[in-house]
Amino acid sequence: MQKILVCFDGSEWSKKALNEAIKLAQKFGSQITVISVVPKVCFLEIGVDCATVEGIFKAEFEGNLKKAQEILNEKGVKGETIILEGSPADVIVDYAKNGYDLIVIGSKGKDATERTLFGSVTQKVAANATQSVLIIR
Template identity: 35%
Template sequence: MYSNIVCGVDGSDLSSKALRHAVALAAKTGGKVTAVTVTEPSIIVAPGAEIMMVDTSAIIADLDKAKAESAKAILADADKIAGEAGGKISGMHVANSPAAEGILQAAKEVNADLIVMGSHGRRGLGRLLLGSQAAEVLAHTELPVLVVK
């Protein structure tokens, strides 16, 4: 039924819970799980920058390096959680993308047939019932979405 599951992970307790659900579901269906973490684009806002010239490339490169290292740690933790739950996952880091767009991009790339994610993560203030990223994924995909709370 669900042979190719994408699970959004961000290091939060709720995304870990969602990952455990994805791994358990994959074990029952004989499917595989791809844990996806997304890092947003690095931007620098400097009021008055129109009158000065600053080379921000080194700053942006350092920010991107730190985010890549954080993503690597999140995926390593996800691999450990999956192993403890009795499963195996593959990991994917989508860089320079809003979270929902990155999850949807990953789902398309791996030809997923289910997206699993937590109802709230570490991003944004959230919404009344669902986190803003979960709501965005639901609004922009035709795939089934399992939202874990």
């Protein structure tokens, strides 16, 4: 197992997923990529400027990924972070096709509202990924 993709939204579940991925990376000498996906919300009629909402998501994820990178560095694990935009599950599944051996994801995400709007990212990733998916509870 050379490359592990970790889905990270700053939630407790994603922090557990990162910690589990770090254990695996230490055991197998794997490299980790921590990914956050800014959801596109412009299809919603929410009465707010879409760019503002997406900017808020992006700023929050940038802060979360900075902390994730610090954890990787502290644990001595090779890794990088990336923020992409789009439908979270679709983006994760597509990005994982770049040679990742495993996707590690929390069983729940950060926000029940987002889950209501976008469906369960975890379920969609598990159903559509071509590689193994480790769901952390």
